[in-house]
Amino acid sequence: MATRRRRSPAFTALGLVLVPTAVAAGLAAAHTLFTLASSISFFSVGFGTVLVLHAARLIRGERAYVFAHELTHAVAAWFQGGKVLAFVVKADSGHVDLTKMNAFIALAPYWIPLYALVTVALYKIAAVSGPWPRQEQVFLAVMGGALAFHFAHTARALWSTHQSDLDHLGISLSLSLIALLNAGVLLGALKCLFPKEVSPADSIRWVVSVTKMFWGGLAGGAVDAVRAVAS
Secondary structure, three states: OOOOOOOOHHHHHHHHHHHHHHHHHHHHHHHHHHHHHOOOHHHHHHHHHHHHHHHOOOOOOHHHHHHHHHHHHHHHHHHOOOOEEEEEEOOOOEEEEEOOOOHHHHHHHHHOOHHHHHHHHHHHHHHHOOOOOOHHHHHHHHHHHHHHHHHHHHHHHHHHOOOHHHHHOOHHHHHHHHHHHHHHHHHHHHHHHOOOOOOHHHHHHHHHHHHHHHHHHHHHHHHHHHHHHHO
């Protein structure tokens, strides 16, 4: 999908400034996920199975990912009053032509797990008809798989090919925002699924602490270097 390129140095600088926070947020989300892995069997099985199958290339689902990617662009544009002029999905690529483009629309597919949202909607609809065997366990397993599908394909897309969507804000700011937003999505999803076991507030405090420590240490090192040169 073609995007309007904006190469502002301020975007690059802001992206670099956010790198420590983005890395810390990703580590906090991953730590929360793996800490819960031993006790959350169905979710963990779904999440781990999809990751393993994806890594082993036994199941990839490129066309399904491309469809979700382009559809998320389209829905984000519709949400803001834009129109879709063309929608193309191929085996491993696609594009959507829109009348409106901004950072939210450009980056939406990289942090909004569409299939996870569809899973929630279908679960809510199915629950209206009454309970069915092991419904919660099935839901958790599918949710785990849907989230893993999103993270695995997002990482692959960003790693393997240049994404023109990132040109809108620049690579550094786009990647930092994508990392931060995905960490927030994972923590938010885990909090909704397991409210008693997950504390996003603790993760946020840790991320803030790490960010302060990083920049404080960097500033202190710079001051010491200046003093050493001056003396």
